[in-house]
Amino acid sequence: MTDAAAPSAEDRRAPRLLWALAALVAGACLLPYAGVILAAAAxxxxxxxxxxxxxxxxxxxxxxxxxxxxxxxxxxxxxxxxxxxxxxxxxxxxxxxxxxxxxxxxxxxxxxxxxxxxxxxxxxxxxxxxxxxxxxxxxxxxxxxxxxxxxxxxxxxxxxxxxxxxxxxxxxxxxxxxxxxxxxxxxxxxxxxxxxxxxxxxxxxxxxxxxxxxxxxxxxxxxxxxxxxxxxxxxxxxxxxxxxxxxxxxxxxxxxxxxxxxxxxxxxxxxxxxxxxxxxxxxxxxxxxxxxxxxxxxxxxxxxxxxxxxxxxxxxxxxxGSEQDLLSRRYVAFATNTVKLAAVAALVTVGAAVLLGTLRRVAPSRASNAALTVARLGYAVPGGVIAVGLLVPFAAFDNAVDAVMEARFGIDTGLLVTGSIWLLVGAYMVRFLAAAIGAYEGGLATVTANVDAAARVLGQGVWGTVRRVHLPVLRPALVTAGLIVFVDVVKELPATLILRPFDFDTLAVQAYRLAAxxxxxxxxxxxxxxxxxxxxxxxxxxxxxxxxx
Structure with a gap:
């Protein structure tokens, strides 16, 4: 690539939306650790x-x-x-x-x-x-x-x-x-x-x-x-x-x-x-x-x-020799809950990995490196720790909102976040984001900088390059990342036990309950x-x- 085709500083600047979304993901990854520390200290x-x-x-x-x-x-x-x-x-x-x-x-x-x-x-x-x-x-x-x-x-x-x-x-x-x-x-x-x-x-x-x-x-x-x-x-x-x-x-x-x-x-x-x-x-x-x-x-x-x-x-x-029927209504519900959780968690986690990996690609800096480092911490942290770290602050948030709404408007809001599927999905994302990042970055390493430069010369911005170049080329890596997260979610037990919504059981929870x-x-x-x-x-x-x- 000649000097004339080299990307300028303006070309390499990441969109503000990308920075904002990456900061949101990194903040979500830090939240359970902050929640554990604050709850333990208080x-x-x-x-x-x-x-x-x-x-x-x-x-x-x-x-x-x-x-x-x-x-x-x-x-x-x-x-x-x-x-x-x-x-x-x-x-x-x-x-x-x-x-x-x-x-x-x-x-x-x-x-x-x-x-x-x-x-x-x-x-x-x-x-x-x-x-x-x-x-x-x-x-x-x-x-x-x-x-x-x-x-x-x-x-x-x-x-x-x-x-x-x-x-x-x-x-x-x-x-x-x-x-x-x-x-x-x-x-x-x-x-x-x-x-x-x-x-x-x-x-x-x-x-x-x-x-x-x-x-x-x-x-x-x-x-x-x-x-x-x-x-x-x-x-x-x-x-x-x-x-x-x-x-x-x-x-x-x-x-x-x-x-x-x-x-x-x-x-x-x-x-x-x-x-x-x-x-x-x-x-x-x-x-x-x-x-x-x-x-x-x-x-x-x-x-x-x-x-x-x-x-x-x-x-x-x-x-x-058991009396359990995989085709019964109960087991179909367990399997459906498991697949839903694993599929949604895989999509969210892979999406977060793409955001962080893309930011590191287009704007290498201490901030983007720090975001990736924070996101990779989850693989070392037990699911039970992440669950406690998320449940404590969100339970306090739900109670505070309920108290304000009850005092001012006489409305009982109940639990808005705690006990929801989305809090559980967030815990899975924090826990398994490192695996998705590893698979995505492994595929991204095969896409040279010249490919990105060619996309920019043809008028594509960061989002266009990701949508029209990176994602099609990296489809196998993305599928692998999603599959890894999907399987890890299916097997995850402690976070699911602590955070799952009421009467929302998965195959892992059912196996644990029967064995107990x-x-x-x-x-x-x-x-x-x-x-x-x-x-x-x-x-x-x-x-x-x-x-x-």
């Missing part, structure tokens, strides 16, 4: 002092223990399987390499329902053990699935693909060079992997583990079902059992601080991950045989079987639908892995 510390002397240490200890256990488990499974599928060749590798992503489709609470039905005292495993041995209930010991260890296992089985995907990318980038050098210096296969290959992929692996940690502290369904008292369950208890919103906000503030620390660490790790390798071409996979090949196949197949195949089979068996009543066979039906919906983006990701690997 509340009485009496309840919190009582909690500090009773259950608060337990909340903190359980949360940290869960993060440590799941982090260690996902690190071990994700890094090991990623190395095996990238550096070695064994029977079933081509099938298992993409299949290791499938457990992402299953929320942790869905696995919890399936394995409780399978491993609990009345379950098939212990029943078979008693039949084979003739033992009574007190004649043997069996691990308790409803425990902190059980919750850690469920979350490990569904979250290890985060580490696997990032580690796989890092291993593909670095090739086998470091490993081969270590082997030539006399290291065995295991020591060569631990001392050469793994350290070079450490930034990517650390980023994956930190993503897992953020998912762990955000989890509510799994820990609540297993009776593990974490900060997430503590917030819900303070709100709905103790009816103390200030205490809930104070607990949410503590969890928010922990989440933001993890977010900073994850961003730092991701920034360093680009230096994990030198882009050397792959030297070819080592062909395994005999016992080594069988061990590699088993190591990669076990997470897929335990994290996807076994739960799906158990849930299908449970659903077949110990009606696990009934909970299997909505759980299967949630997992099936979650498979859609996973299958797209598997297809991409087949073409790129």
């Amino acid at each position: 509340g009485d510390l009496g309840t919190l002092r009582g909690l500090a002397g009773t259950v608060l240490p337990g909340y903190a200890g359980a949360t940290l223990a869960l993060v440590a256990l799941v982090g260690a488990g996902t690190f071990a499974i994700g890094a090991t399987t990623a190395w095996l599928v990238t550096a070695t060749d064994f029977p079933g590798r081509r099938l298992l390499e993409p299949a290791l992503v499938i457990p992402l489709a299953f929320p942790g609470y869905v696995l919890a329902y399936a394995y409780t039905h399978l491993l609990d005292h009345p379950g098939a495993v212990q029943a078979l053990l008693r039949d084979l041995t003739g033992w009574g209930p007190r004649d043997y010991w069996f691990p308790e699935i409803r425990s902190l260890g059980g919750a850690a296992l469920m979350l490990t089985l569904t979250l290890f693909p985060y580490v696997y995907l990032l580690a796989r990318a890092a291993f593909l980038l670095q090739g086998r060079g470091p490993y081969d050098v270590a082997r030539s210096l006399g290291r065995g296969p295991v020591r060569a992997f631990l001392q050469a290959a793994l350290p070079m992929a450490r930034p990517a692996v650390a980023a994956g583990v930190l993503l897992v940690a953020m998912e762990v502290i955000a989890d509510f369904g799994t820990v609540a079902f297993f009776g593990v008292q974490t900060f997430a369950t503590g917030i819900y208890t303070a709100w709905f059992t103790l009816f103390d919103r200030a205490a809930a906000a104070q607990l949410a503030l503590g969890l928010l601080a922990f989440a933001l620390v993890l977010a900073v660490l994850e961003r730092t790790s991701r920034g360093a991950a680009r230096y994990a390798g030198r882009g050397r071409p792959e030297a070819g996979r080592m062909r395994l045989s005999g016992l080594s090949a069988a061990a590699a196949t088993a190591a990669c197949a076990a997470p897929v079987l335990l994290g996807a195949a076994v739960p799906a089979l158990v849930l299908a068996t449970m659903a077949a 009543d110990e009606r696990l066979e009934g909970a299997a039906v909505p759980s299967l639908v949630i997992a099936a919906v979650g498979l859609v983006p996973v299958l797209l990701l598997m297809r991409r892995m087949r073409t790129s690997g």
